[in-house]
Amino acid sequence: MSGDPRFAEVELRLRGPASVDDVRAVLPILDELAAGEGTTEAVADGFRSAVIVLRELTESEPNLAAKILVNDLLSRCLVPDHSGEDDYGWFLGYGFGEWVDDLPEAERHEVRSAALRQAITALDGPPVRNALRLIAAIGYWDQAVLGALDRLAHDRDDVVGDQALSTRVSLRQPLDPSERSQCLSKLHARIPAGPNRYQCTAGRIIGTHETAQLVWECWLAKPERSDPESELLNMFARSLLSEIAERAGDQSLTTRVWGWLVDLSGRPVDGLEPVFSMNSSLVNRLDVPDAVPQLIRLATAARRRDLYLLRALECRRPAHMPGWDLVATSDIDVVRKEALQPTRMTGLVATSDLHDKEAAWDVLLCHGAAAALPSFRDAIAEESGYVAHRFLQLAACLGMAPLPSPVDQLLAGSAGASWGKNERLVAQIGAIEAAHGAGTPEAFAALLGYRPVGDGVLLSAIEALAETALRLLREDDRGPVVKLFTVAQDSPHEDSRATAAGALAGLLEHGALTLAERGQAAALLTRSTTDVHARRQLLYAFAALGPEGVEDGAVRYASGVVTTPAVGDVGGVRAAAVWLVGLQPRSRHDLAFLTTHLGLAEQDGKYVLAGPRPGGRVAPHVVAQYYAADPERFGTAVASLVGDGDEGTIALVLPAVREAANRTPAVVSDALLARLRAADQGYSFEPEVLRALAAVTPDRLLAEGCENVTAWLPQARAELAETLGELVLPSGNSLDARFTVLARLAVDGVYAVRREAYRQAATCEPDRLLAMVTSWAAWRDDDICRAGPRRYAAECAGWLTPEAVSGRIAGLAWDPEPAVRDAFERSVREREERRAAEAFEREVLGVSKAGSVIRHWRHGLALGRVGDDRTVRRLAGRRRQELPPAVRYWLKRVQKAVADRWAGVTRKWPEPWYARPGRLERFSGEIRGTDGRDVYVEGTLWLLASETPNALSSWGGWGTCERSLDLGSELRIPGRRPAKVLVLSTHFPSEEIVFSGSSAYPSEAGGAN
Incomplete structure (x- = not known):
């Protein structure tokens, strides 16, 4: 604020007021200060702060808020006009309108009626312009308001008349043809005296072809001034032209407007092109294919090349897409050089140079010509491991062959000697993705040479190796299987053996191994050199084959593990063995097995849970499989799991419940309904329970499950719809x-x-x-x-x-x-x-080949700018289908862009929205930062629990907290196990926090998950 000591007093009083009256007492001080010279901006800041504090203090007292608006603020909104546009009456008018919008309807009506009566009266006096601002800010119209505005607009041939006309049409009251003609005549008569912001606003709403022509001829064709205010108004005028063209839907007008804008782009101001460089909305209102090549052409000749590349990439109308094929080769050559510029990025924080380089690559990819792409080796030659990771992720989407150098060295752990451990790990993850996307014999060899640089073998390396081998097998090349067995059996490196054995487990699960090869895989189980985690993966893979495809040797090994007394379960091998043995047909009738390993007892020809069931995730899953085969005999046991199981158990059981569908016994549907009704408490919600009930008995869901939905979490109600x-x-x-x-x-x-x-x-x-x-x-x-x-x-x-x-x-x-x-x-x-x-x-979604990705890169980029929540689900569903890895990596990239865009949209909704799939529950607790300080936090946890024992779960949450937090923190909820979280974002002063879990879900103490 200003140097006047009274401003310091105002600031102090507003910092921690004890009551509403303390804040109201500040307003007369600001009135006194407003009478001084040169304090307008400081006074506006003071009023702004006072209004914010008053809104916060009266948030739960709308009657008091209404009194303050009418008694304290209304008269200050209608002070006599100053000569400029920046007096505090201007701010208070719009602040007044925003506050009124937040009131309940009864109080809103009361305040609005009083304000509009006084504003109409003020139109005949010194506060006329502030009165117009107040009417516009309130936004409501009735005949009294419209009549007063019509008279003022008709009577005044000056900026006040322009403002009155602008306010009149911005209220969007329907105009009959004669009224519209009168308003347009008034606007067109005043355009030669412009421009001003009010004429622009009126033109945006009612402007026609004639309006556009006048704006061009009078304001833009021969500009007479180049001061900052004129440049601002010219920017408004250019936007006005594009908005008129968009609303008219006339291609001839669109073409004419585009020609004008291109003409203006050739008239630099202070060495800068003034039209497209800072305003993407111009292009995105016009269906002009030439927009893309024109922007790229401007980029090649501009000082700020990055601005035009970004504008081109922001083109999101279907009519823009063919324009990428019209970009000149000479322009592409310039962008290609930009794509090879070093970023000078050394840490995790992205630099502007990185964004510029990525934009250049996006432009080349949108152009769609693979031959125009520079070498990835050259692109990352001088870069850090973090930058290499980002560009190797890009390569993964394209299925590059040959592999970009130095992918093989990164996989072998020999590249990046000067990088830190984390940097090498990040780069190696990018190399895994690049090799996975390629899917070639060269990529398989590179993945087979993988040596971890972090702690333990990365699951992504195993998955990449397995799927690459699978692709080669489909081309009748059994060589990869031979090599995998050789490494799994004979490699001197434990991590190499574990990676190869894990990949063999993946091939086994897909049914890609011959009978003889399955025997070799079973033999790996008994080798002392086979890693325990690899043994677990192989057992789970054999179980996934079903009883008909399981090798006898694997069953014998699993049976031996199950029958051998053991303390603990190193590597999860025993649990996997129980799963494999349990899925054998005879086990379902083996009472000893059912009792010892699944915790079941027979009662009147049916099985029930008898006492505490064995811990872990396998037992409920096996019981659920038995239920799918025989719902009547195992229905009581599954009903107990549905009713009493924790969040991990219910996820393991529900797939079998859905599979049974119309064979569902009443005891299970009763349990489903009871579990769903837990949502009536407004504390938690399990969407898969809802979907299971809908699948097995939709009539009961409608008749009994929706009685108290108003108490459900909002996300639960949306899921129900x-x-x-x-x-x-x-x-x-x-x-x-x-x-x-x-x-x-x-x-x-x-x-x-x-x-x-x-x-x-x-x-x-x-x-x-x-x-x-x-x-x-x-x-x-x-x-x-x-x-x-x-x-x-x-x-x-x-x-x-x-x-x-x-x-x-x-x-x-x-x-x-x-x-x-x-x-x-x-x-x-x-x-x-x-x-x-x-x-x-x-x-x-129609892309099914890696080679087609580059031709559709432009569509993916545009989809990331217009897609919504349904787009996210469709992309996720497509990724689950059988596709080349490169296509899946690209779809994942597009999905993330859409999800990020949609999160920004939903934050601006009338009630800001945040949702994630999976189980939800409200929580309150503390997050302990690395500094040891505890911060109170409350919000919502989400959990995507795995539906099979060998899969991974993911979880996270969002909420509000008292201050910003460290990247890595610990969540502590009373009665729960502490859990590690990674803070993804914090927004202050809104105090919002978003985090993901980096350890086990914080179940209740003693929970199985």
Whole structure:
């Protein structure tokens, strides 16, 4: 703030006020300061801080907030205008409007009515411009407001008249043809006297071809000034042209506007091109294929080449995609040199040079010509291990052959001698991915030479080696199997033997080994040189083959392990042996085995859990497999596991429950329903329980499982909407019951839940949804002006067909309530984004060969800028299908970009949204940083528990905490085991934290997971 000591007093009072009155007492001091010279900005800062503190203090007292707005702030919003645009009345007007928007509807109506009455009166006096700002900030219209604005706009031929017209049309009240003609005539008559921001705003909303032509001729074709304010207004004018062209949907106008913008781009200001370098929205409103080559052309001649490359990469309209094929070879040569520039990045923190280099590579990949790509060896030659990792990940998406150097040295652990251990490990992970993506004999040889540089063998190395061998086997080359056995048996290095044996286990699980080779694999189990972890993997692989494919030697070995008394289970071998033996047909009838290893007892011809079951993850999984084969005999035991099992157990059991489907006994469906009803406490939620119940008895889910959904976690309610929409139901009562629940969710208090309900209803019950939305759109309340159900109708409009958005539904675009108008605009915009995403999805999801990735890189990049949560699920589903590794790596890259983009979108929703798949539970506890300090944190944990004993689980969480935290910390929840977490992000001052688990899930003490 300013040097006046009273500003220091204001700052001190606002730092920790004891009450609302303490803050209100600051306002007269700011009034006095406002009368001084040269203090406008400091006064605005003071008022801004005061309003923020007042909003926080009255957050739970809307009546008090309403009184403060009317009695303390309203008069200050309507102070006489200053000569400029920066007086504190300007800030208070918009701050006033934002605060009003957050009030409940009754208080909002009270404040808004008082404010608009006074603002209309002030239009005839010195505060006229502040009054216009206040009306615009409130955003509500009625006939009194419109009449006053019409008169002012008609009577004034100056900037006040422009502001009045801008405010009038920004309220989006429907204009009949004569009114629209009058407004346009007024705007067009004033354009030669411009530009100013108000003319730009009015033009954005009602501008036509004629408006665009006038803006070009009067403002841009021959600019007369080049001061900062003029440049700002010129930027607004350029945006105005593109917005008019987009709204008009006229290709001839689009082409004309594009020509004007290209013309302007050739007129540098202070050595910089002023049109495209800082504004990607210009291009993304215009369907012009030439946009991409023009931006690349500008990049090759610009000082700030990176800006234009980024603008080109931000092109996300389907019409832009052919433009990548039009980029000149000479321009590509320039970008190619940029892609080889060293980044000078030495640590984990990305530098601007790295981003520039990655942008250059993205441009080359979007161009789609493999021959134009530089050598990856040259690209990483002077780089650190961290940079090498990022570019080797890129190579993994392309299936590079021959392998980029130095992949083989990185895999062997011999490269990067000057790097630190972590840096070498990161680079080696990139090398594994690059070799995996290549899938060639050369890549197999390099992976076979893998030597870990970290602690232990990386699972990704084993998976890469196994899948590369599998690809070569499908080409009738058995050589890889021979080599794997040779290394697994004879290598002098334990880690090499473990890697090879693990890869053989992967081939075994895929059924890729011959009968003789399965015998060799079984023999590995008995070799003293075979690593215990490799033994476990081999046993699990044999179990995955099923009883018909298991080698007798493996069963004999497993039986020996199971029958030999042992203390503990080194490497998990005993658990794997129990699984293999348990899946043999005879074991299901062996009472000794059932009792000793599974904790079962026979009772009236059925099996029940008898006392504490053996620990670990194998026993419940084996019991579940028995249940899938014989639900009646094992139903009681599975019901106990469903009812009492921890979060790990339930994940192991539910696949078998779903498999049994219409053979499900009542005792199991009862247990499922009871477990689902635990969500009624609003503390936890297990989506797989919901989906299992929906699969085995959808009628019970609808009749008994949805009675108290309003108490569920918001993410649970959204999951319920999705599950209901995907149900295949007979006609009749079930369909009625489903729509009844979806209709309840469609008026939920959280936007994300409503959105999912709209989406599902639009798919499974479009006619009923349209009828409901039409009735919402027609809703009015004569006693109090509020949005009510019209806001729901506006939110849902984008989920209806364009043909259905007519009449009252289309009229929501100019509803008196600003919240309704904003919701309608957002909904329609998201519909257009979904259309673009669907076009890109068809291209991306259709890629099935590594060689096709480069031709569709552009579509993947664009999809990352328009995709949503459904796109994420579709990409994840495609990745689970049989595809070349390079394609899966690329899809993973695209999926991450979409997920990151969507997380940013949902943070801006009416109620910010964060969700992850898997089990959810609320928690409160402490996170201990590396400095030993404990920080209180509360939020939500998520868990993706594995469905088989040999797979890995993942977990993490989000919430709020009191301060920023270290990268690595320890989560402590009362009554739970401590768990290590990796802090991914913290946002302050919002105090938000996101973390992932880096140790076992913090189950309740004694839990099995």
